[in-house]
Amino acid sequence: MTQQGVRRTADQVLELAPDDASRKAGSKLASAGAWSGTGSSEEGVVWGLCKGSGRTPYRTVVDLADPAGGPAYRCGCPSRKFPCKHALGLLLLWSGGEAAVPGGRAAPEWAEEWLAGRRERRGAGGEEGAGGEKGPGGGGARPPAGPVDREAARRRAERRAERITAGATELEQRLADLLRSGLATAEQAGYGLWEETAARMVDAQAPGLASRVRELGSIPGSGPDWPVRLLEECALLHLLDRGWLGRARLPEELAATVRSRVGLTGAAEGPPERDHWLVLAQYDTADAKLTTRRIWLYGTGTGRTALLLSYGAAGRAPELALPVGLAVDAELSAFPETGRRRAALTERRSPPVPTSARPPGVSTGTAAAHYGDALREDPWLDSVPVTLDDVVPVPDGPSWQLADAAGDTALPLAPGAVARPGLWRLVALSGGAPVKVFGECGHRGFTPLTAWPAGPGEAVALC
Template sequence: MTQQGVRWTADQVLALAPDTASRKAGSKLGAAGPWSETGSSDEGAVWGLCKGSGSKPYQTVVDIADAAGPAYKCSCPSRKFPCKHALGLLLLWAGGDGAVPAGRAAPEWAGPWMAGRRRRAEEKRSGQSGGSPSGSADPEAARRRAERRAERVTAGAVELEQRLADLLRGGLASVERAGHGLWEETAARMVDAQAQGLAARVRELGSIPSTGPGWPVRLLEECALLHLLGQGWLRRERLPDGLAATVRSRMGLPASADGMPVRDHWLVLAQYDTTDARLTTRRIWLHGTGSHRTALLLSYGAAGRAPEPALPVGLALDAEVSSYPGAGQSRVALGEQFAPPVPTAARPPGITVSQAAARYGGALREDPWLESVPVTLGGVVPTPDGDSWQLADADEDAALPFTPAARSRPGVWRLVALSGGAPVRVFGECGHQGFTPLTAWPEGPGEAVALC
């Protein structure tokens, strides 16, 4: 990024932090005091020595020109990526006050690592351009494996249909008495059938009983969607190709991004992680400034480890993406990247609250199991809504309530402070539970503010 003459903001650097503790510790190291022998190269490397508790300073180097996001190396014992020293070094560099001199040659302890990264990147590009070897996989064997899995998934769907029928025949009162074990046992059966999508939705059913007024209605709604998914699988051959692909995806069957690559300058709208006992899921929303398309990058990591890539809000990357199959699906795979991500002042266009609700309703026709759609609201004001908040349209008599998950996030107060009672532009996810704000921009000049 240094070769383009632009630098990240402090918020963009801190967005890379794997947790709150790292963010605080990195902020403390973002001053010149503990650093020596700092520098940056025209090729996009930043390095420095950070004084620690031992006799030897920590050697820290960051590759900020990697098109997939920054890469880090530090001699400290931390297992976090990036560690606090890498965050502090990037904050020092982002300050732009000369504390990290530019145009220098990398020192001996940083140069080999950078050279190795450049060599591997070139080998990877050469391998991609040469194509992957064909014939290494047996198409007939792959077809037989797919058929065997489809048979197991079908058996799981039939069993789940019977269990749902038994549940409704026995009445919902029995659900409270059975406890969570009933759902875990059913989910385990779906995992055995290699229907991970069904297993995940069954586990969600188990979290609904006894969760407050109206839980039987919510349980019936989710049971109906689960029944619809099972029936969709059993009748998939009768469905249109796009809807059939959506059903396969919702069932948890693997798919490859085989859509035509689309090259654009992709603005990073939001990045956030969700975790459970098994893995960490990273969601990165992108907006094509030329195609006006909103796309989703999904990546996964073991529980407790941050997935890659890391693309902070407010960056843009010149890259190709390819779509996954399925009607109305936003998910894409990141393809060839033609330049490192750089900060940008570009913003996505905004729509009204009514248009956002209509967009979600239209998307449900193609994917009935869709929880939400990505939208950017233009000219909305955060206003109190009882004990919660909502986004009221400044130009029409309409508002969207915040989702229950969004109400407890600190980003709510960041959004309220940014607005100050004036309209703002907000990107987020709009669904049947309301709106989850993820990023906001002031109406006038100003940088993107991450809310998650």
């Protein structure tokens, strides 16, 4: 929010979340049925009462009226996260418009008491910045920002690291028990065993470990050679565990990747990189709580491929949208992890415009080698972005592959890509002639996302 009283978008609200688990929990609370007594003021204050597990609803108030200090939060829940899921849910509800959270209201007494304390401290010269308070819903005092806040943040980070370490140690023991008893027991135990283990990783504040454990639960009995695939995934999970436990001895970029993989998302701290970014692909994945949008960009000047992630609450599309085939003059900042592909859009210098530019491509053999090289730096990488030059989609038994027009190598399509309607758009665009295809190349195969005809023509989205 750049002005007082201007509603943030859902994507801007979700950017405030301290982690992915908070994004999902906050999205689940972004419904009017969970709230009562909601309202907002022209000054940028939002409040409401949220149903909790007890008889008394949680009093939640967010002050967005301090552009220098940033948002501040007050909630009666016991969570130590700032913002908590109730504050995120309230802001997501508020982002939906006047019908859910009316504007132009006066704050209730319990919210005004806390706000008055904040104003008094700011007026007395205190530098009260972004943060939050917890309590029964009244208006307790909050220590000023500065060295005390940084020290508190350091202690919170240390406590979370300790919880993740305890979770990773427990997960190591569970993997050892599985291998000791034999992989056949995984099929007999059913999905409940994995869900319970994943819940333990959520308790340890390691959502990345929890996600990988849930993926393990879908493998037993899933088809031929499932024990092989289960053993492979167990090995990768073991490697991630050991990476976290020994992170102090890792190179800094690899340590940042390990932190990201277990669920510790850092900020985009790379220097801003301005370029004319070609929009290569855009597609959404959704679950019951969150919609995630992936946007692939290619810098026509830098030659760099970057990934933007955008989030939307359940049932809502993410705010950021960049149609395929356009180019945008913008600045991106990279996240601190191996490969530095993921980035944040820090500033747009102009609106997206049509372009005839295309990314350079490689052969299918080079694409496979590129993925192999990337795995040395990030063993948990599912795929890498690749543009293939002069390939032809051809049947391969019950599946399909992309074959080099002038060579004897090919890449199989990923199983999920074969079932998509985009495959037939690709076949129609090719008509047996070579085409340029951008997509994701990984251990499951190649997933085509966008294609260009051999001659002049616009980009065709395949997802």
